[in-house]
Amino acid sequence: AQSVTQLDSQVPVFEEAPVELRCNYSSSVSVYLFWYVQYPNQGLQLLLKYLSGSTLVKGINGFEAEFNKSQTSFHLRKPSVHISDTAEYFCAVSSGGYNKLIFGAGTRLAVHP
């Protein structure tokens, strides 16, 4: 069965510092990969997705992620974070029929002034 591991449950960082949220997945077949963000008391919002093509994917709010097939990773990065980036971030993988997503446990990003 597929699984997604988000290696850090919490990531504290100072404003304007760079950040990387790590995600590894287990799958031996072609996958589609996603990052979602959930701001406090809100629903999930799609940040970016990898379906095919370039392994560097750019998303909203200045985030980007790199698909690394050999390391089965899809880490999320931002070169300079803002207070408003404080949220929970979820990595997800989809493969096979019906495109159901398997989610990681989430990483809580806390940006401090």
Next chain:
Amino acid sequence: DVKVTQSSRYLVKRTGEKVFLECVQDMDHENMFWYRQDPGLGLRLIYFSYDVKMKEKGDIPEGYSVSREKKERFSLILESASTNQTSMYLCASSLRDRGDFGSGTRLTVV
């Protein structure tokens, strides 16, 4: 933009009650999904549907059932609510291309 609408934002129900959570999407998508979200566990798939009257179990279907009588509506049913079903429930449609989720229903079972 796709809209996925969940009828209730907050619900409080008693143990043993039958509970209906409703979800409607407006883009004629075939696939619809129900997840529950718990701290430290992420989102876990309860059930999904790929067509009217068609459904498949997800990873944690026990204690739940679903109904899809019309393409735009997908209902999650708790036959007899229990306190361990207190959670945030999220509905989604057509995840591959658009990744649209509803805003969630926070259910508390007392």
